[in-house]
Amino acid sequence: MPVNLVPSIIAGVPLPVVLIDREERVNAMNAPASAMFGAAGTGRHYITVLRQPALLDCVEEALRLRQARRVRYLTTDMAREATYEVVASPLGTDGGQGVVVVFTDVTEREQMGQIRRDFVANVSHELKTPLTALLGFIETLQGPARDDAAARGRFLEIMGREAKRMSRLVSDLLSLSRVEAEERVRPDARVDVSALLRSSVQTLRPLAAESGVEMTLEGADIAVHVLGDSDQLTQVFHNLIENGLKYGGTGGSLRVVLTTSERELAFRGPGVRIDVIDRGEGFDPVHIPRLTERFYRVDSHRSREMGGTGLGLAIVKHIVNRHRGRFRIESTPGQGSTFSVMLPVA
Template sequence: MPADLVTSIIAGVPLPTLIVDRDERVKAMNASAAAMFGAAGTGRHYVTVLRQPALLDCVEEALRLRQARKARYLTTDLAREATYDVIASPLGSDGGQGVVVVFTDITEREQMGQIRRDFVANVSHELKTPLTALLGFIETLKGPAREDAAARERFLEIMGREAERMNRLVSDLLSLSRVEAEERMRPEKRVDVAALLRSSVQALRPLAVDSRVEMVLEGAEGAVHVLGDADQLTQVFHNLIENGIKYGGTGGVLRVEMTESPRELAFRGPGVRIDVIDRGEGFDPVHIPRLTERFYRVDSHRSREMGGTGLGLAIVKHIVNRHRGRFRIDSEPGKGSTFSVMLPVA
């Protein structure tokens, strides 16, 4: 087959593709393959172009045995690590005209598989701790503490806390699942975000009083309408304000501010911004990119003691995304933290 015809054919293949002829040289490659291995590879021995041992073995066996062979190709460029499934298939009626090597990018599939494995491992770990505690206390109540009324009351109180922790975890997992399923469907109802914010602050004021935190709400006097899901936006405000009371309450004051903007830069149009500002300990900004990951915590021990599940900010991120908004976190050790939600105004 003429070289120019071969080049034309593989140029139309959407996957990185190259051809190694019977002389073991790279006869042709399309643009995607040239981007991976360099256009100068055409005409060179395939060993000097492909290089990875697993890939070389795949091509060598396909040439020698005249049978299709598969391999896994791993590469790293400036942007990311990539994984490819590689198939080397013989060419010609007798398989003696060389092989065509096709690369299929499976990076996203591999990443999703890893995310699922990490998620299962994290859920198992989060459930195992309270379950172990419950089983231990039940065993103790059946045996040594059977007749000890004081110990029984203390153990039952701890068991109640651990059971409540599991209940919160399951509730947050179900909530996260629902939010992710609806993330691509933008809400169509007009809701008053100011009224939702006032309601959330009022509902959490007893928790602030118990934690000796002064809660100040500003800018939410009038009505501000957005296209939104009232229940989900309420969940966002509850999560952020409750976190501010629990983890930023050491500063004694929690400010909740709402600001309207006729031209919010995030949307290039009118928007509303809700800031939850605490004067607590703050944290190193190095944690910010990962705070919305499932089960990621700045201080795991303290978070569990406070009853946190590690899913709250992940839920907030997905809800804000569904509303086509923006979510921003700013913090500095010793200077408190600011959690900001920006929503487009209807």
């Protein structure tokens, strides 16, 4: 293929492509490449256009050795960190007509790999702590505390608590996996949000009494129907109310408020909003963007002491997404927090 046809061909390629001729000058760039390096780069020496040392070495070796070379290229693209896999391939039958450089965006693939690595590390850490405690107590009961009834009772109580914590973690992991698998499939059953809220509040009243929190439910007197999965929505309400009682109970009160709107801005149509409002310690809003990440905690020690797995809000987010809803968090240190779920009305 004549080299002079290549600029016309690369113009239709969606990936950034840079054509460097035998004189080591940029002969042509398509639109995506021009957006990365500037349209004024055509006609200049490739060193003044590509700049990054690893990228320059890749092109130089392809020109000199007349063999394809690969390299990773890291840059800030549109206010985000981007990673490209770059292939520099010689042109012409003998490789002496220059080099075509193709950039493939692998940012998402790299991020998913990092998420998987972080997930495995977090799960391993969350399981290792209770397992270490269990193994230590078992060794003690088999050895020095074999005949100590008081120590045996105390250790068995702690072992039971740690085992329950691991069980909750495994259950939440399975729940999160199921929710993520179904996230793209929107539920089509009509469910009464008011009834689900009344049931969740009634179920958690013993916990509220134990925590010394006055819990009230407002606006759930009439039926409000949405297209949803009743089990998953119950899990959302249960998680949010339980979190409010555990972490916001220092304020002594918890309000669960249901309101409807004929035109909810989030959906540009009728919607229902459920607010779980506590008057506890609150937290710095800087944490809000990360609260729905798996295993992210504002106070790791306190969360574990309360029996939290660090997955509750991640599950809530995915369930709300499946229902095409919105999830909002607001908090002010010393004034409490508000967790809000907005759902489109059926």
